[in-house]
Amino acid sequence: MKGRWVVVEGLNAAGKTTLMDGIKEYLHSKEQSFTHSREPGSSIVGERIRSLLLDGKESGLQPITEVLLFAAARHQHIVEVIEPGLRTGKYVLCDRYLPSSISFQGYGQGISLAVIKKINDEATVGLVPDLTIILDIDPELAAERIAARKGEVDKYEGYDMEFQKRVRQGYLDQASNPKIGGPGKFVVIDASQSPTDILSECIGWLKHYEL
Numbered sequence: 459m460k461g462r463w464v465v466v467e468g469l470n471a472a473g474k475t476t477l478m479d480g481i482k483e484y485l486h487s488k489e490q491s492f493t494h495s496r497e498p499g500s501s502i503v504g505e506r507i508r509s510l511l512l513d514g515k516e517s518g519l520q521p522i523t524e525v526l527l528f529a530a531a532r533h534q535h536i537v538e539v540i541e542p543g544l545r546t547g548k549y550v551l552c553d554r555y556l557p558s559s560i561s562f563q564g565y566g567q568g569i570s571l572a573v574i575k576k577i578n579d580e581a582t583v584g585l586v587p588d589l590t591i592i593l594d595i596d597p598e599l600a601a602e603r604i605a606a607r608k609g610e611v612d613k614y615e616g617y618d619m620e621f622q623k624r625v626r627q628g629y630l631d632q633a634s635n636p637k638i639g640g641p642g643k644f645v646v647i648d649a650s651q652s653p654t655d656i657l658s659e660c661i662g663w664l665k666h667y668e669l
């Protein structure tokens with residue numbers, strides 16, 4: 459694969475969107491081509507799965523069903539967006555990937571990490587991102603940002619503080635332990651910094667993965 463695959467992860471309201479906008483501006487300035495996509499979503503099937511999982515109207519989803527649905531959306535995303543982007547030598551930027559399932563469904567909801575990995579082994583066809591950036595935020599600060607936003611709250615944003623703390627720990631464990639996070643490179647960036655400082659730290663890492 460000729461391209462570079464960069465994933466941005468973190469609790470909701472960690473600042474992924476602002477960081478992604480900054481990364482895209484940076485790549486534009488370097489005249490580098492890129493795709494930007496999100497999970498769950500970014501394919502017709504994936505977006506339908508997204509609303510099934512997140513719009514709150516669907517009740518009675520079993521925890522394993524959720525893992526399977528995230529994995530199904532992921533597989534479509536890989537085949538339709540990630541692989542083609544990497545093959546053509548672009549930067550492939552993704553809002554979330556497998557670490558979200560490990561953190562939210564594994565650490566947050568208590569589903570066995572082995573089960574999540576088994577399901578995702580099929581879904582991910584063994585592809586590993588070049589760089590996963592974890593925007594690390596104190597869940598209390600994330601909750602303040604979500605409250606200030608006054609928009610709709612997605613299903614997982616509505617879960618309690620203990621859930622959010624477990625999810626955060628899941629990210630930190632993946633970054634520090636390759637047995638949990640897998641073989642790719644993980645970096646943790648303190649999301650309480652200013653957007654400018656977060657972006658410049660991130661660009662520092664991106665330079666290690668220049669095309």
Ligand code: TMP
Binds near residue numbers: 558
């Ligand atoms: P976002 O696109 O606004 O970040 O929202 C996606 C939501 O889905 C977010 O609450 C995290 C959650 N999620 C999981 O629980 N597991 C997953 O595997 C993925 C990709 C997302």
